[in-house]
Amino acid sequence: MFNFTYYNPTRIHFGKNTIAEIDTLIPSNARVMVLFGGSSAKRTGTLAEVKQALGKRFVVEFEGIEPNPTYETLMLAVAQVRELNIDFLLAVGGGSVIDGTKFVAAAAVFEGEPWDILTSWGAKVTKAMPFGSVLTLPATGSEMNNASVVTRKSLKAKLPFRNDLVYPQFSILDPTKTFTLPERQVANGVVDAFVHITEQYLTYPVNAAVQDRFAEGLLQILIELGPQALTKPEDYDIRANLMWVATMALNGTIATGVPHDWATHMIGHELTALYDIDHARTLAIVLPALLRCTKAAKHEKLLQFADRVWHINTGSEDERIEAAIAKTQAFFEAMGIATHLSGYDLGKEAVDAVVGQLEKHGMVALGEHGNIDPAMSRNILTLAL
Numbered sequence: 001m002f003n004f005t006y007y008n009p010t011r012i013h014f015g016k017n018t019i020a021e022i023d024t025l026i027p028s029n030a031r032v033m034v035l036f037g038g039s040s041a042k043r044t045g046t047l048a049e050v051k052q053a054l055g056k057r058f059v060v061e062f063e064g065i066e067p068n069p070t071y072e073t074l075m076l077a078v079a080q081v082r083e084l085n086i087d088f089l090l091a092v093g094g095g096s097v098i099d100g101t102k103f104v105a106a107a108a109v110f111e112g113e114p115w116d117i118l119t120s121w122g123a124k125v126t127k128a129m130p131f132g133s134v135l136t137l138p139a140t141g142s143e144m145n146n147a148s149v150v151t152r153k154s155l156k157a158k159l160p161f162r163n164d165l166v167y168p169q170f171s172i173l174d175p176t177k178t179f180t181l182p183e184r185q186v187a188n189g190v191v192d193a194f195v196h197i198t199e200q201y202l203t204y205p206v207n208a209a210v211q212d213r214f215a216e217g218l219l220q221i222l223i224e225l226g227p228q229a230l231t232k233p234e235d236y237d238i239r240a241n242l243m244w245v246a247t248m249a250l251n252g253t254i255a256t257g258v259p260h261d262w263a264t265h266m267i268g269h270e271l272t273a274l275y276d277i278d279h280a281r282t283l284a285i286v287l288p289a290l291l292r293c294t295k296a297a298k299h300e301k302l303l304q305f306a307d308r309v310w311h312i313n314t315g316s317e318d319e320r321i322e323a324a325i326a327k328t329q330a331f332f333e334a335m336g337i338a339t340h341l342s343g344y345d346l347g348k349e350a351v352d353a354v355v356g357q358l359e360k361h362g363m364v365a366l367g368e369h370g371n372i373d374p375a376m377s378r379n380i381l382t383l384a385l
């Protein structure tokens with residue numbers, strides 16, 4: 001196992017009727033901006049519940065953070081925060097709203113051009129406003145991590161940043177708030193969480209038993225409960241377990257002391273920036289092809305994945321690995337998510353375009369060995385056609 005430092009300061013309030021607890025988590029004299037997305041927070045009543053919990057505090061609403069939050073929209077929030085002397089941010093929504101709020105928290109107090117936050121991968125962030133979140137879509141883990149992904153529409157650039165100053169102070173996880181999710185978003189959440197785990201698990205062995213067994217357990221829960229969540233939208237136990245799995249998949253726990261891949265995500269981000277495909281769907285396109293192209297480097301962990309996650313124990317090693325990748329792909333398809341570029345009406349032109357964008361954004365040495373160069377990315381995307 002590699003050396004590691006583990007730090008996670010986010011307080012989680014999990015369960016039914018936990019939104020009311022916000023009152024104890026935000027200073028009573030705070031000037032609060034509540035940030036949310038299109039219409040779901042209003043429509044579902046979650047926003048009203050949040051405002052009730054905020055009581056007599058000064059509250060201003062910022063509406064309209066879009067899926068794959070844009071720099072352009074978020075800078076409007078930054079201007080309002082400064083103008084109204086807001087001192088606490090509260091995100092109500094999914095990963096996009098929480099990621100967007102993280103950016104606003106850093107950008108509102110940033111000295112200089114806030115785009116530098118993203119081009120420096122977060123290294124230039126030296127302070128950030130305090131914020132909390134109310135999660136309505138289990139998927140990204142943003143509610144308990146220090147990462148955010150922002151798109152600058154004008155540049156067709158979708159870039160991530162990380163910094164310990166943008167961990168939420170608290171996150172409210174009430175599984176009943178996910179009952180209203182459309183099937184498409186439930187499926188996206190399951191697949192996104194699945195790929196977060198594989199990015200930290202399907203690399204090479206370093207004898208990290210805790211992280212491996214934990215990752216394998218989380219993957220099996222997703223495989224078991226994902227399809228059930230589609231057919232039983234109001235089953236509290238299913239939603240509660242999925243919500244906690246998605247959080248644990250990317251809150252640093254299984255990230256400790258192991259190599260990471262993240263190539264599927266970096267290639268996927270370019271697909272979203274160019275073609276507006278949902279984040280999770282881009283991962284479902286890239287992952288099976290990436291695993292097939294990196295079979296040799298990932299050999300041992302793929303065999304372990306086949307055995308412990310999919311219970312495949314017969315056939316040659318290559319056959320077992322191929323069967324595990326095929327089962328993974330079939331699982332994504334069973335969740336209603338197409339796993340080929342053709343499923344999104346894209347062909348060879350997309351391969352060239354994505355490789356060009358990867359080069360432009362310096363994504364030329366991806367993966368746990370840093371050997372996924374543009375030529376390898378081209379092979380992966382070609383296999384995903």
Ligand code: NZQ
Nearest residue numbers: 037038039040067068094095096136140142147180181279
């Ligand atoms: O905009 P509204 O009307 O609120 O609707 C949203 C949105 O259209 C809807 N929704 C959310 N909660 C709902 C609901 N509809 C009904 N009932 C509810 N309870 O769902 C739609 C999608 O929301 P979004 O926040 O975009 O989805 P998700 O949580 O999947 O977030 C995706 C974003 O997170 C980034 C992705 O790149 C993408 O931009 N990621 C962030 C990560 C992180 N911070 O660590 C890691 C991930 O890998 C990912 O990159």
Ligand code: ZN
Nearest residue numbers: 140192196279
């Ligand atoms: Zn993701």
